[in-house]
Amino acid sequence: MMQHDSYFIARLFLFFFMSHMIHLLGQFCLQVGYSAPTQSGIVDEVGLAISEFAIFGSILTIGAMVGAVTSGRLADFLGRKMTMRISATICIFGWLSIHLAKSAIMLYFGRILLGFSTGVLSYVVPVFIAEIAPKNLRGGLATSNQLLICSGSSATYIIGALVAWRNLVLVGLLPCVLLLVGLFFIPESPRWLANVGREKEFHTSLQKLRGEDADVSEEAIEIKEYIESLRSFPKARLQDLFLSKNIYVGVGLMVFQQLGGINGVGFYASYIFSSAGFSGKLGTILIGIIQIPITLFGAILMDRSGRRVLLMVSASGTFLGCFLTGVSFYLKAQGLLPEWVPTLALSGILVYIGAYSIGMGPVPWVVMSEIFSINMKAVGGSLVTLVSWLGSFTISYSFSFLMDWSSAGTFFMFSAASLVTVLLVAKLVPETKGRTLEEIQDSLNTRR
Template identity: 35%
Template structure:
């Protein structure tokens, strides 16, 4: 992938000479940013493994036998708390993550997430009672909240403008890999082995990411241009001289953002507030698309279709579909743009949910046509999951990492992330009660309505960030003409 050529003066904004000819001749190794982001997202894959853990393990906990570490099977209420307590931890994790990202850096903030992950796995592996499982799930949630705050931030800051969408979409792709792994091995190995694999997974991330560079934006924010140069050179695969022009652009963005220290009140002013409500709206639509409810009731959907597939095999197939669909977004996010993918995603998800809702309403009313529509729930399920993974799943995180200005990112991102996990807790904990009151069909129609609203919200209010620098995005949010655009018009 070719990098952008910056037509700047031979002397950068910092006064440091820049050899533009040498810069243009250095093609660099831009694949490095994908490798670095991939290693960073091993932790995200680990969280997918944690989140999907309940699918195979709940069956073990419901039984009496040697594979249940508890003295007796869990109750329905205990099972509900096991599922939802992870999201409780994730509500508080973003604030720890935001503090870590601004105080010790993006790299060490990411590495620090391994602490609650390891603690959680140790509690799970050595559990003697359901309270230890509760504790393990809460610690996992803390790590997930931290990772969903820091990882998109880190990936956005190491990416070139024309690859930021792809790297931002890694989160959804890697989390589905974690789901697929636990779906694939969980039903066929013991409770203890599932836990040991989770510990190894976290260890692989720590060892691999330890050797990765810090975000150059963080170094510049700390006034350390030398370290920023070394970091960017490693990320781009260029010499120190060859990254100076790009570093000047980064330094200009950081300099503009450092004119004042951001406070919580700043998040609710001007373009920062616009970025906040767009980010919060997108994560609202993500959660109220009903993804957790659909995944939770996946077995019921297959049973409704009278599928002969074993539920474990069916879950693996759906996990594979998620992975395949999620791998498409990084390939097209910087070609098609964020808005078009969100529009396609919300439209496709709405159609899938309407079809699901219609099937369950007909089934609840014992309509004879249901016997001839056994294919419909599986078709609508695949349509929903595929289109969700194209946009509503990954892009709220990618767009969030782009919209917030540098000075408020560490303050604002945790707010939007915590809001997301609060919504996730509400959906996970109370969907069963709502579906009993309204019926499965009515519940899916509500989710479909949210997807329709998401379509029009994206159409009229979400800005396109494809190929834009951080400063250009801030200009768009503020409603002013970008300095780069003005320069291009004059030329």
């Protein structure tokens, strides 16, 4: 490993921890991990009906869709750092609204604020990481985003099983504060600075990121030449996206990430285990335990095996996990082998979560941050993020109705979507490991 790469990791480690902590407790924990272990407490104390709690769980995605629509423009106009600052501040107000809630309206309002913050961060965090990371570390560093999402999710599953829901809310304030403080010590994205013409700050930022002794002249020239080449193109419009395969890759990955059922499985994890005759509390704790090491393993593999392999292995694993869970509910419905039902359900869900964590969780966001040129990032990234949250809302809200229709059928549908994902990746997704963002664009343009 090169000296400046080691310097880069050491310098940015604290930042990644702080920036992803807000994303982790904003996106995955609030939508999945926070809701799953606190359902009974919120329903009993605030007096929510089951249908109202379903709205509480899924309404975050409404705010996230609004955040997704505005995320690209905000990040391009205000910069990556300022956008994260605003999101962290909004997130604090969202947490406080939930903590002080005495009615469903306050809960909904807090979740919408958290959703907006999450929708913005879903775009800006992976884009920011991709723009500041060296090419040989970009995949692993981007996957650290998912690693810390899983870490926070795991912590929330475990802590949420042990403490009252209002106390769990207070935990969410910590990463918000850490992000706000940490951003004072981290330079802005050099690619964004170059794109808006802030020449001096561009060189200063790039030098800080690569180390004081690193020679950044070649990289700086490559970035500037690429940005200058974009000046001759007209301003990016939504309709321009559909002239490129990139949007179909980004949207396709996000659609099938959601059709694989992650938000249904995560949000209703306790309910799934209980329905299969296994302890809901123990099941959610086990989910929390396995996510971290598996996601860490995926981060290590990201820049070695590549994006495509991880996606296909991951989608194959989510197929197997959903299929096993579907079989367990089929056996239960038919009254067959009742002693096997809890074991199959537990095995299926754990296989599913593990497989998702190694690839289908982090990789679509990494690919999204890599495949769009800097002039198309705002439009393309916002659309892809919006599609992700629209799918998230659809699955999280409809999951309980699907389970009432057919528990086995629900998981068999999810498993079928995972099989289609393998074919999508094999056909459309380019390999981007080991290339600069500018090299990726040159390669994609050549393939058109």
